[in-house]
Amino acid sequence: MPHFPHADAGRMIRTRRIALGYTSQEALATAAASSTRMVADAERGIPVGSKTKVRLERALLWEHGSIDEMYAGGKPTEQHVEQPAPLVEEPTEDDLTALAEQIRRRLDLIPDVYSDYGPDAARAAVQRLSEEMAALQRRIADASVPKNPHNNSPRHAS
Structure with a gap:
């Protein structure tokens, strides 16, 4: 090897x-x-x-x-980026701001992907971001659903 x-x-x-x-x-x-x-x-x-x-x-x-x-044998230095807490309750404005910043940084890279790797790679990057944003929307919606005090599970409309 x-x-x-x-x-x-x-x-x-x-x-x-x-x-x-x-x-x-x-x-x-x-x-x-x-x-x-x-x-x-x-x-x-x-x-x-x-x-x-x-x-x-x-x-x-x-x-x-x-x-x-x-x-050179050293260690990397982490960026000091505020990471939002896991969505357990309704997301706060700070949670949403931090998530929006992460998405913005990733979107800023799309033109580089297009110029360096072509339209197929750019489409794949946009698709991946779209999937992640949809998953985030589901998490926000799930965290925002009122709980039924009788069984502690989300209330579903009939």
């Missing part, structure tokens, strides 16, 4: 991807406006270009330069 020079950095990238809920390399590639191949290379410890590093850092919520720091 070949030894890659930045295998430790690759493991940190993979661990962070999973921790942030990107269940596949393809999901991270879409979020980062990169290719699945570049994500796979980064996770194996194969050095990636500066554009890919910046995009991965943004999607992984790391400060700029974190991947270079890992290549």
Whole structure:
């Protein structure tokens, strides 16, 4: 098995991807406006270009330069992004603002996806965002449904 020079950095990238809920390399590639191949290379410890590093850092919520720091044997620096609490009750304005900011950042990457990878990749990125927004809308709706005090389950209209 070949030894890659930045295998430790690759493991940190993979661990962070999973921790942030990107269940596949393809999901991270879409979020980062990169290719699945570049994500796979980064996770194996194969050095990636500066554009890919910046995009991965943004999607992984790391400060700029974190991947270079890992290549040098250090640790990445997390961005200080306020993460909304899980939706247990009706979402607050702060929850919705934080979610809107995350969506805005991902939408800002769509033109880069189009210019770098073409219309099919851009359509796939938009589709993924649409699916995530629909899931978020369901979570908000579920959290907003009044509870029936007799059985603690959501009340359904007949």
